[in-house]
Amino acid sequence: MSSVSSTIRRAGRICLPHAILIVFSASILLPLIWLARVALTDKLTAYKIPPEWAPLHFDNFIEIFVNYNFAGYFVNSMVAAIGSTIIALPIATAMAYAFARHNTGGATLRLFILASQMLPPVILVLPMYSLFLTAHLLNSWSGLIIAHLAINIPFLAWMLVAFFQGEIEQLEQAARIDGASRFQAFILVAVPVAAPGLLAAGLLAFILSWNEFLFALILTGKSTNTLPVGLAGFQSQRGVDIALLSAATIVAIIPVMVLLPFMRRYLIKGISLGALK
Amino acid sequence: MRRLLFSAAICAMCVTGAQADTIHVLMENVPDTRYVQDLLPEFKAQTGIDVEIESISYIDMHSKLAPQLSSPEGGYDLIVVDFYWVAEFTQAGWLMPLDDLIKKDNVDTSVYLPTLMNLVGKVGDTTYMLPFYNYSMGIIYRKDMLNDPKEQEAFKAKYGIELKIPTTWDEYKKQVEFFSRDTDGDGKVDFYGTVNQGQRGDCISMQWSNYLYGNGGQYHDANWKATFDGEAGVKAIEDFKADIAKHGPTGAESFCFDEAANVFGQGKAFSFVTFNILLAGFDDPKSSQVVGKAGIAANPGGGLNGGWGWAIPNSSPNKEAAWTFIKWIEAKDAVRKRTMAGGAPTQAWAFEDPEIVAKRPEMGQLAILVATAQEFPTFTYTVDFVESLGRELNLAVTGQKDPKEALARAAEDFNKLVVKAGLQK
Numbered sequence: 001m002s003s004v005s006s007t008i009r010r011a012g013r014i015c016l017p018h019a020i021l022i023v024f025s026a027s028i029l030l031p032l033i034w035l036a037r038v039a040l041t042d043k044l045t046a047y048k049i050p051p052e053w054a055p056l057h058f059d060n061f062i063e064i065f066v067n068y069n070f071a072g073y074f075v076n077s078m079v080a081a082i083g084s085t086i087i088a089l090p091i092a093t094a095m096a097y098a099f100a101r102h103n104t105g106g107a108t109l110r111l112f113i114l115a116s117q118m119l120p121p122v123i124l125v126l127p128m129y130s131l132f133l134t135a136h137l138l139n140s141w142s143g144l145i146i147a148h149l150a151i152n153i154p155f156l157a158w159m160l161v162a163f164f165q166g167e168i169e170q171l172e173q174a175a176r177i178d179g180a181s182r183f184q185a186f187i188l189v190a191v192p193v194a195a196p197g198l199l200a201a202g203l204l205a206f207i208l209s210w211n212e213f214l215f216a217l218i219l220t221g222k223s224t225n226t227l228p229v230g231l232a233g234f235q236s237q238r239g240v241d242i243a244l245l246s247a248a249t250i251v252a253i254i255p256v257m258v259l260l261p262f263m264r265r266y267l268i269k270g271i272s273l274g275a276l277k
Numbered sequence: 278m279r280r281l282l283f284s285a286a287i288c289a290m291c292v293t294g295a296q297a298d299t300i301h302v303l304m305e306n307v308p309d310t311r312y313v314q315d316l317l318p319e320f321k322a323q324t325g326i327d328v329e330i331e332s333i334s335y336i337d338m339h340s341k342l343a344p345q346l347s348s349p350e351g352g353y354d355l356i357v358v359d360f361y362w363v364a365e366f367t368q369a370g371w372l373m374p375l376d377d378l379i380k381k382d383n384v385d386t387s388v389y390l391p392t393l394m395n396l397v398g399k400v401g402d403t404t405y406m407l408p409f410y411n412y413s414m415g416i417i418y419r420k421d422m423l424n425d426p427k428e429q430e431a432f433k434a435k436y437g438i439e440l441k442i443p444t445t446w447d448e449y450k451k452q453v454e455f456f457s458r459d460t461d462g463d464g465k466v467d468f469y470g471t472v473n474q475g476q477r478g479d480c481i482s483m484q485w486s487n488y489l490y491g492n493g494g495q496y497h498d499a500n501w502k503a504t505f506d507g508e509a510g511v512k513a514i515e516d517f518k519a520d521i522a523k524h525g526p527t528g529a530e531s532f533c534f535d536e537a538a539n540v541f542g543q544g545k546a547f548s549f550v551t552f553n554i555l556l557a558g559f560d561d562p563k564s565s566q567v568v569g570k571a572g573i574a575a576n577p578g579g580g581l582n583g584g585w586g587w588a589i590p591n592s593s594p595n596k597e598a599a600w601t602f603i604k605w606i607e608a609k610d611a612v613r614k615r616t617m618a619g620g621a622p623t624q625a626w627a628f629e630d631p632e633i634v635a636k637r638p639e640m641g642q643l644a645i646l647v648a649t650a651q652e653f654p655t656f657t658y659t660v661d662f663v664e665s666l667g668r669e670l671n672l673a674v675t676g677q678k679d680p681k682e683a684l685a686r687a688a689e690d691f692n693k694l695v696v697k698a699g700l701q702k
Contacts, residue, residue: 043564047539129344138352217341221301221352222331232334233306239535239558 039246046242060247070248072223073230078255079141080216080226081209084148089202091149092156093194097186099157100164110161113154121214124150129218139221147215152205159204163197164190203263207256227252299327300354300598303342305585306332308557309410312615313606320605326598335359346371351592355599357409357585360396364656364698366588372405373589378600379404384607388624392650397586397623406586407607408623410554413650414487414580415642416449417541417556418442418548420572422456431455442574442642446491449548449577450516456547457524469546470524472537473517475674478667480533483581485670486653487550488513490578496654496691501701503688506681514673514680521674530675542567550576552583553646556639557619573639575646582650584623623647658694665690 038046040056064070098104105112128147129138137143171193172185180188191198213228220226231252234245304310310332317328331353333341339362345351346366358366366372379386386407389398393408422428423440432440436451443449453470460468474480489496494509504510521529526540534551541549542559544566549555558564559571587603589596605611609626616622616633621643627633628644654662666687673683695701 044542044562044566048543126344130348133348133350214340217333217337218344222329225331225333229333229337232337233332235334235336236305236307239538239555243563 035246035249038243039250041243043241043243046246060243061251064244064248064251068230068233068244068248069222069225070227070230070251073225073227074251076141076144076220076224077210077226077228077252080144080148080212081206083141083145084152084209085202085206087145088149088152088156088205089198092153092160092201093191093198095153095157096160097164097190099161101169110158113158116150116154117158121151125214125218128215132219138219139224141224143219144216144224144226147219148209148212151212151215152209155208156201156205159201160194160197163194163201168193199263203259206259210252210256298325298598299329300595300602301352302328302330302355302357302599302602303338303345303353304330304332304357305335305338307554309554309585309615309620312618312620315618316606316611316614319611320602324601324605326601328602346590346592348592350594351590352594353590354593354595355602356588356590358397358406358588360582360584360586360653360655361659363397363400363405363586364659367400367403367405368657371590371592373591373593373596375404375407375589375600382600382604384604388626390623390625390647392582392648392652393584393623396582396652396655397584406588407603409585409587409607410621411623411647411650412552412554412583412585412621413647414483414551414583415553415576415646416443416548416550416574416580417553417559417571418452418574419456419546419567419570421570422547423452423572443577446493446516446577449491453520453524453548466524467545469526469540471520471548471550472532472540472546473521473525473529473550473674474532474534474537475517475521475530475671476533476667477671479663480667481670481674482663482667483583483653484534484550485513485517486581486651487576488517490580490651491576492516493578495651497695501654501695503691505691506684506688510684511680514670514684517670518674518676518680530671541571544570550580553643554621573642573646575642575649579649579651580646582647582652654691654695656695656700657698662691662694 037056039060040058041054042059045052045054095104099110128150132138132143132147135143137146168190172189175185175189176182211228212226213232216226216229217232220229227248231245231248234241234248304313310330314330317330321327338359342353342356342362345353346356347369358372378384384407386394386398386404389408390411392413393411397406397408398404423442429440432438432452432455435455438448438451440452440455443452455470456468457466457470458468459466474484486496489505489510492509492512494505494507494513496503496505498504526532526545529537532540534555537549538551538555538558540546542565553573556571556573560568562568565571587607589599589603593599606615607624612622612624612627613630613633616627616630617636619637622628625644628640628647634640653659656662669678669683669687672678673680692701
């Protein structure tokens with residue numbers, strides 16, 4: 001009797017966590033599976049209740065590249081996300097290092113940087129539009145990258161401060177005793193130790209820029225529209241073109257899905273490294 | 278050398294695109310825009326002017342336009358303006374008056390339907406736009422069912438009147454009731470007489486307006502004092518509520534036109550009070566199960582008028598080329614081609630043109646629909662009014678508020694807003 005109850009308890013111990021995990025995983029995965037299913041069918045089938053499993057096809061994917069400029073949107077998003085991340089990361093790293101090591105600007109400057117993140121983007125976009133108009137930066141890749149830098153640099157600087165605090169400082173001091181200059185200690189010791197954090201922060205900055213909508217909508221034009229702006233175009237006064245929208249959404253999430261397995265190790269390590277400090 | 282290359286690369290990245298022979302146009306991503314795009318090679322061949330159309334979603338257009346229009350020089354030479362924004366844009370001084378150009382080039386604006394010229398053409402005595410396409414509302418219905426002799430016989434036996442395109446609101450209500458059916462015998466209606474869109478805001482406000490007009494109501498009197506909170510308004514809410522509860526699908530309280538259109542497109546409803554431009558979608562086998570079965574009729578009492586107009590912003594860098602394009606795209610030949618492709622015309626002759634009617638027999642009904650359409654109150658604070666009206670209507674049709682109280686609150690808001698706009702004395 002006791003062996004039966006212990007078997008039940010053991011089974012419960014094994015099954016319950018799995019059941020909970022399955023429910024949580026399903027809540028994340030099912031919308032994605034449904035998205036893929038709608039992307040591979042047409043609008044008529046997509047909305048049928050009860051659902052109908054018609055033959056799947058790739059017509060929507062073909063259409064978004066043939067009839068819509070999704071290749072262009074993809075390139076524009078890629079340029080803006082990679083460009084702004086590559087430029088923002090070293091600037092924000094230096095800023096974060098200055099905050100962590102030298103308390104540059106004190107609490108006031110840090111508060112200003114945090115405050116810039118708390119402002120609704122719509123407050124920033126109108127003055128930015130006027131500035132870009134004067135500087136002839138509207139509807140240009142460089143303008144879009146600069147706009148995304150305004151979001152990414154404060155975000156990254158704030159996030160990276162934690163990575164330069166704690167044991168890294170002692171390692172730097174050891175390097176200084178061994179004859180390294182301040183700059184060498186920063187480049188050769190602090191940055192390599194904080195590398196997982198930098199990569200994690202870089203990935204988050206890439207995603208932030210990749211998904212950014214408002215600046216891209218207001219500051220870009222036909223030749224520089226990004227994927228989020230292109231996706232929004234499927235909602236019109238004649239309804240939502242749900243099958244094309246789903247196909248375009250799949251295309252939009254591909255880069256992040258491709259990047260994630262490679263970056264997962266660094267992302268978890270980096271975020272937990274920052275969190276522990 | 279490195280610096281030179283760097284500067285060249287930066288310059289190459291800055292695509293400002295302000296060439297003299299190219300005009301930049303902002304439009305909504307709808308089929309009527311595609312019909313215009315299809316004609317661009319012809320325009321280029323005739324004038325040598327390139328047209329770059331940027332088409333985006335409706336909900337993003339206003340956000341995109343506002344900074345462009347308020348700047349001394351914007352990025353668009355030409356825009357299309359929804360009737361919602363006409364008062365706001367003209368009062369802000371963002372649009373260029375076209376009267377001098379019309380006079381100089383002898384453009385005949387009498388070809389436009391007066392209802393549309395008033396809606397998206399003239400403001401007072403000044404012409405700011407030329408009407409581009411209409412999206413006036415009417416009743417999209419199942420013509421195969423309406424014309425079925427068995428249905429006609431059964432309808433006559435039940436109500437004592439003919440089953441035909443309705444000319445009174447009461448006749449339409451009877452049809453909605455007649456076609457609401459329990460097809461599988463489970464005691465629940467599963468084929469709907471109509472589909473409502475009860476979602477707060479624009480969705481319910483637009484559709485309910487047709488119920489208001491159908492019941493003989495109007496939004497305001499000559500002094501802009503609210504009248505929609507009268508008997509007709511209350512009846513309109515009661516009809517709307519009954520249609521949702523008895524004759525429509527579950528969840529219609531939170532539908533917008535996309536969800537409602539899908540119910541009709543799946544062949545589960547007899548009718549749908551909506552924008553006439555949705556009709557073409559029901560003939561597309563990719564999105565509809567009722568291909569060839571949908572017809573259109575004017576709303577008894579008039580439907581809600583809607584339309585877009587071509588306008589040249591004051592911030593346009595290339596006004597002359599923009600005007601050349603407006604003249605060309607609104608000329609008879611281009612209008613005929615756009616309408617033949619499925620566009621929604623604004624010029625009276627297009628509804629009677631033999632070539633167009635041969636391809637699109639619904640043009641006769643569309644002509645009545647557009648000519649009898651009623652205007653939604655358009656003033657500086659239209660968007661605020663729609664928000665208030667939509668909220669109150671939704672509360673009333675979902676039973677959270679008494680219809681009279683809901684309308685009284687919306688009317689109070691309306692009166693305050695029109696006073697603020699300087700319209701009500």
